[in-house]
Amino acid sequence: MASRAQGLLKGAVLNFARSPRDIQATVSSIISRGKQVQDQVAKQIKPTFANTIAPLAKFENNNGADTSIAIFLQNVSTDKSVRDASSEAEQQLSSFRIESLMREDVYKSVRAVLDNKAEMEALEPEDRLLVQKMEEEYRRNGLALSQGQRKQLGDIRMRLSELSIKFSRSINEKDGRILFTRQELDGLSEDYFDGRPTEIENGIEKFIVTTKYPDLVPVMQMAKSEQTRKSLMIVSESRCPENIAILEEAVRLRAQAAQLLGYRTHAEFVLEQNMAKTPQKVLDFEHDLRKKLDVLADKEIKEIETLKRADKAAAGEPYDGLFSWDFRFYSNMVKERRHKVSDEETRQYFPMKRVTRGILDIYQNMLGLRFAKIDNAPVWHSDVEMYEIWEANNESQFVGHFYLDLHPRDGKYNHACVNPIRACFARSDGTREYPVAVMLANFPKPTSSAPALLTHDDALTLLHEFGHVFHHICAETKWSRFQLDSVQMDFIEAPSQMLESWGWEPSVLRQFAVHYKTGEPIPEDLIKRTVAAKNEGAGLFNLRQVFFGLFDMAIHNTADGVVDVRSLYKKLREQTTRFSAGDTDTCGAATFGHMMGGYDAGYYGYLWAKVYSSDMYQSRFLKDGVDNPRTGMDYRYEILRPGGCRDAAVSLERFLGRGPSSNAFLESIGLALEK
Numbered sequence: 309m310a311s312r313a314q315g316l317l318k319g320a321v322l323n324f325a326r327s328p329r330d331i332q333a334t335v336s337s338i339i340s341r342g343k344q345v346q347d348q349v350a351k352q353i354k355p356t357f358a359n360t361i362a363p364l365a366k367f368e369n370n371n372g373a374d375t376s377i378a379i380f381l382q383n384v385s386t387d388k389s390v391r392d393a394s395s396e397a398e399q400q401l402s403s404f405r406i407e408s409l410m411r412e413d414v415y416k417s418v419r420a421v422l423d424n425k426a427e428m429e430a431l432e433p434e435d436r437l438l439v440q441k442m443e444e445e446y447r448r449n450g451l452a453l454s455q456g457q458r459k460q461l462g463d464i465r466m467r468l469s470e471l472s473i474k475f476s477r478s479i480n481e482k483d484g485r486i487l488f489t490r491q492e493l494d495g496l497s498e499d500y501f502d503g504r505p506t507e508i509e510n511g512i513e514k515f516i517v518t519t520k521y522p523d524l525v526p527v528m529q530m531a532k533s534e535q536t537r538k539s540l541m542i543v544s545e546s547r548c549p550e551n552i553a554i555l556e557e558a559v560r561l562r563a564q565a566a567q568l569l570g571y572r573t574h575a576e577f578v579l580e581q582n583m584a585k586t587p588q589k590v591l592d593f594e595h596d597l598r599k600k601l602d603v604l605a606d607k608e609i610k611e612i613e614t615l616k617r618a619d620k621a622a623a624g625e626p627y628d629g630l631f632s633w634d635f636r637f638y639s640n641m642v643k644e645r646r647h648k649v650s651d652e653e654t655r656q657y658f659p660m661k662r663v664t665r666g667i668l669d670i671y672q673n674m675l676g677l678r679f680a681k682i683d684n685a686p687v688w689h690s691d692v693e694m695y696e697i698w699e700a701n702n703e704s705q706f707v708g709h710f711y712l713d714l715h716p717r718d719g720k721y722n723h724a725c726v727n728p729i730r731a732c733f734a735r736s737d738g739t740r741e742y743p744v745a746v747m748l749a750n751f752p753k754p755t756s757s758a759p760a761l762l763t764h765d766d767a768l769t770l771l772h773e774f775g776h777v778f779h780h781i782c783a784e785t786k787w788s789r790f791q792l793d794s795v796q797m798d799f800i801e802a803p804s805q806m807l808e809s810w811g812w813e814p815s816v817l818r819q820f821a822v823h824y825k826t827g828e829p830i831p832e833d834l835i836k837r838t839v840a841a842k843n844e845g846a847g848l849f850n851l852r853q854v855f856f857g858l859f860d861m862a863i864h865n866t867a868d869g870v871v872d873v874r875s876l877y878k879k880l881r882e883q884t885t886r887f888s889a890g891d892t893d894t895c896g897a898a899t900f901g902h903m904m905g906g907y908d909a910g911y912y913g914y915l916w917a918k919v920y921s922s923d924m925y926q927s928r929f930l931k932d933g934v935d936n937p938r939t940g941m942d943y944r945y946e947i948l949r950p951g952g953c954r955d956a957a958v959s960l961e962r963f964l965g966r967g968p969s970s971n972a973f974l975e976s977i978g979l980a981l982e983k
Contacts, residue, residue: 321709322373322729322744324381324688328393331378338371338378339404350413355420357431361439362627364418365391366736369788373730373744375401380729383480383721383748384688384713391719395477398815402469409449410462418442434953443788450569450578464565468718471558471908475551480721484539484547488512495532497652502755519544521723522752529651537633538892545894552898555863556873562908563869575865578909582798583916583956587865590912594861597915598854598884600979603846609886612638632887635852639845647841651763654838660751660760663767664712667821668695669773670810671778674940675948676700677707682873693716697781708732708743708781715760716750716837723901724749724769726776731788743791745780747773757971761826764838768811775804782944783951794952799912801954803947805914805921807930813841813934846977850915855884857912859897864909865878873897920960923972927964 326334345367349360363704379401380393409415421427422443428436440785487509490501505516517523517540524544531537562574571577575587584590587771612630615638620627630638644650668679677699684907685694693712699705708730716722725748732743749769762770779800780792792800810816816834821830859880863871877897897903902911924947932939960968 318810320742321686322377323686324377325686326381328378328389329357331390331397334374334378335400337402338375339369342367342408344405346408346411346414349975350411351976352417352748355417356424357427357435357439360417360421361442364414364442365438365787365789368568368585368735369731369735369741372788373483376727376729380727380746381688382477383727386689386717386719391398391480391945395473398473399470402473403466405422406449406462406465406469409446410451410458412451413461415443415446415451418446423619423913427796431981432786434790437953438787442547448569453568453850458935459982461565461568462946464561464568468558468561468565470660471554472904475548475554475558476901478548478554479899479901480719482547483718483722484519484543486517486543488517488536488539489514489806492533492536493517493527493528496526497530498759499755499761500526502757516633519547519722520760521750522716526651529640534633537637538631538890542894543635543897545896547891548898549895550898553874553896555897555900556871558904558908559863559866559871560869562864563866568869572867573865574869575861575909578797582796582910582913583914584798587861587909590857590861590916591865594854594857594912600857600974601847601851601854605851605886605976606847608639608642608845608848611642616643629890631890632881632885635848635885635887637732640846643841643844646844647837649834649837649841651765653834654764655664655761656825657821657823657830657834657900658762658764658767659822660762660766662822662824663762663820664714664770667770667774668765669819670816672700673935673937675778675782675944676937676941677778687711689713689717691717696790706742708742708745710777710781711746712749713746713749714749715753720750721748722750724773726780728780728792731791732781732784733788733791734786740784743781743783745777747777749773761824764811768808771807771811771965772804772865775807779803779948782948784949785951785954787954790951790953790968796956797910798916799956799960800917800919801914801918802917802924803943805918806925809925809929810934812839814839816934843976843978850977852885853915855881855902856902857899857915858884859900860907860909860911863903883893919970919973920968922976923968923970924963926972926976 349355349363352359368774378397379394382391385391385394391810400951405486411635418439428439431439449465450458453461469543476720487507493500493515501515505511506517508514517527519540524540528537531540533934566572566574566577569577571580573587575590575686579585579587584593609630609845616634617627617628620689648672672678675698678700680696682694685692687694691713695710695712697707697709699707713720727746727748728743729746730741733741735741751762751766751770752760776792779795783791814832817830817835817838821835822828823830825953849874861875861878862876863869874895874897877895881896882888897904902908907913925941928939928942929936942963947959948960957967
């Protein structure tokens with residue numbers, strides 16, 4: 309993987325250096341141009357694809373990158389005024405989109421094209437789908453309703469947009485913090501304290517621990533003190549209390565909007581466009597899986613209870629049950645004791661730079677691409693890296709760019725995700741626009757004594773998020789509308805989940821796992837122990853995912869949308885995951901960003917997609933060889949390239965050579981199949 313100087317940058321490089329004034333000017337320009345296009349479309353006496361559909365779609369094509377950047381900066385900028393301007397930009401652009409989708413005059417023109425059977429039959433398949441999806445989007449936004457109902461729906465959508473932005477901003481801006489003594493953090497490795505800021509409290513020097521993942525996860529996994537783990541969990545789940553009321557209002561409004569549109573619940577409205585189609589099918593899936601997982605969880609719970617009882621007895625304290633702050637700690641302890649593998653040991657062999665290069669090599673070989681890192685690139689922070697993408701078999705064929713922003717900082721988005729910034733689409737002159745994607749993550753930073761070191765789970769996260777990056781990069785559609793964001797919600801995670809499987813392959817781990825000091829490759833014994841631990845705790849881990857999915861459906865599959873989020877979250881978590889919240893008065897739903905970030909009535913999709921990802925991996929890659937280039941190209945062309953311009957079921961069948969099966973997933977987590 310080569311490195312290139314900035315002067316050799318290929319393609320139209322995006323400008324992320326935007327002031328608040330620049331952001332506002334961009335937003336005003338987009339809205340002005342959009343209204344002009346819509347007004348022109350609405351005036352058409354004889355609407356056609358060329359004078360109605362194409363202008364609307366070209367506006368989306370040509371303004372997508374500016375729209376994305378204006379909204380994206382709230383997640384990464386170190387300047388609060390820029391983050392504020394970006395949040396305001398999202399509100400304005402969201403409001404404009406809602407207003408646009410409520411324009412009856414534009415809808416009539418779009419509908420006229422759809423009703424012209426002769427023209428529809430003459431269109432190319434993607435153009436025909438574009439007309440159908442445009443009309444569907446207007447209709448699902450109330451254009452078939454009376455004027456009064458449309459006004460009511462528009463007001464609801466506007467308010468939902470405001471609530472979503474407030475919810476997300478609260479999570480980004482309100483990191484929790486707590487002070488602990490060294491003794492209270494007993495069990496943490498020495499490098500956890502290297503460079504960690506301290507503060508004097510009552511004359512005692514204490515370490516500052518935040519709720520960002522690199523701080524929180526190690527404490528929840530390794531701190532021996534139950535009170536320490538409990539205190540940190542309380543801080544983490546109490547830091548955005550205002551978000552409970554925001555979520556409850558959003559749930560009520562979503563239910564009202566769904567009923568205005570003729571659906572019984574919000575879940576029915578959402579699922580109509582997904583592979584699952586109905587809430588009942590989702591609930592059947594979740595409950596059936598829960599029954600199967602309970603078999604694994606029963607054994608796992610007994611082992612964890614034994615460990616905690618022993619700890620309590622040694623401390624001379626009565627056993628009082630298992631709590632949510634025990635889950636990571638004792639699950640990690642079981643893994644360490646049974647398989648003699650710990651995050652502290654494996655981290656020594658996962659220096660971040662080496663792991664990242666190794667994972668990029670995997671994707672290069674699999675997808676027939678070549679990456680070049682850009683030196684001194686124009687980026688928004690010194691931590692950020694920028695890469696060019698080229699076709700491996702054609703030195704002159706440029707593909708696009710991606711950026712990596714992988715370390716935590718104040719005000720930054722505090723989970724892991726991929727932002728599609730610019731879509732690939734066909735320009736009017738026949739050339740293609742170059743796609744751009746950004747990966748955001750919060751992996752540990754280098755310390756004074758060691759480079760940034762990853763856990764094995766971190767490496768799996770990198771593999772997963774790169775899957776989203778290249779799903780976006782490799783999609784080749786005529787219209788930007790059919791890129792990553794239009795892939796069905798209950799399939800969109802499948803390609804990324806499939807790529808996590810590479811992180812369990814011994815031959816793959818040998819490619820990038822080396823000791824950060826000596827450069828020695830990861831020992832074969834450690835590989836065997838790591839792989840052997842793969843399904844440790846699979847029952848409880850996946851039950852946690854089932855809980856999130858059931859909570860999502862519980863709040864979004866009600867007719868009136870009136871729910872007590874706090875009590876429902878606590879009740880379902882205890883019933884499903886087997887771990888109690890004890891006497892704490894917190895609510896993790898306040899930081900459950902998926903519920904206000906586009907996964908409403910869709911969180912089940914993580915496990916639903918896992919069925920497909922396991923099938924793709926075992927049936928093709930494991931069978932053909934994980935480094936088989938032909939299988940990799942089949943994956944690129946049949947799964948990634950179509951984007952959202954065809955049903956995921958079609959893509960799956962073409963890649964698998966048959967319909968999907970759940971057997972591979974059940975086997976992958978250690979569940980024996982019924983004969």
